[in-house]
Amino acid sequence: MSTPHVLLGLLAAGPRHGYDLKRAHDERLPRAKPVAYGQVYATLGRLQRDGYVAPSGQDRDAGPDRTSFALTDTGRAHLDRWLTEVETPAPYVVSTLFTKVVVSLLVADEHRARDYLIAQRAAHVQRMRELTQLKTSPGAGLTDIVAADYALGHLDADLRWLENTLRRVAELSSEVHR
Incomplete structure (x- = not known):
């Protein structure tokens, strides 16, 4: 911002x-x-x-x-x-979420990364529920709704990445350890 x-x-x-x-x-x-x-x-x-x-x-x-x-x-x-001015899409992955998955694969095994991804997925789903409840509450103003929609879009993208990465953990683990 x-x-x-x-x-x-x-x-x-x-x-x-x-x-x-x-x-x-x-x-x-x-x-x-x-x-x-x-x-x-x-x-x-x-x-x-x-x-x-x-x-x-x-x-x-x-x-x-x-x-x-x-x-x-x-x-x-x-x-x-x-x-x-149009904002340039970020040229690099700048995300603690991404970094934690890669580092967990470096310092541990695929089970630790899998556990982290599952816990993070649960946290994302919970936050999405909270935001959905917020934007549908009677006192929600238009700014609240637009902000919640923005956050939900990002959380949804993260959630899709978490799901894809969870399916690839074993493959990622073997690649990191090569």
Whole structure:
């Protein structure tokens, strides 16, 4: 996730201060890792340094002064460029799941890899049930549903890989030990 671009996108609706940006981030991206206040302010500092945002005023709501930031024309152009860039599919397998299977075959035998794959499959199925329940619950908003669909798609792909790999464990084990 690109925190700077998310903050620029949130500022596209109008000036906001860091606390408001953090709340808006966590509301708009409910299934994403929550962003810390410190990260928001550090990112705003970099965005200001790069000319993408500028202070637009200060307010005090029963607490310390809070500086609001607004998107600059340069920031809007940067955000617009980013939104049109197609993401390159990952050129490498970057997955702890994949790495654990290969390493378990290196340091143990096919039984350990098989046990891991079976346990991981159960964990994926359980998470898929939770997400399906979440997206069909009465209080689910559209953002919750879209986030759950995204996660379910990835879990489904992982689950298919787990099943295929489970069928190939013996073959993989002999190949790794050659």
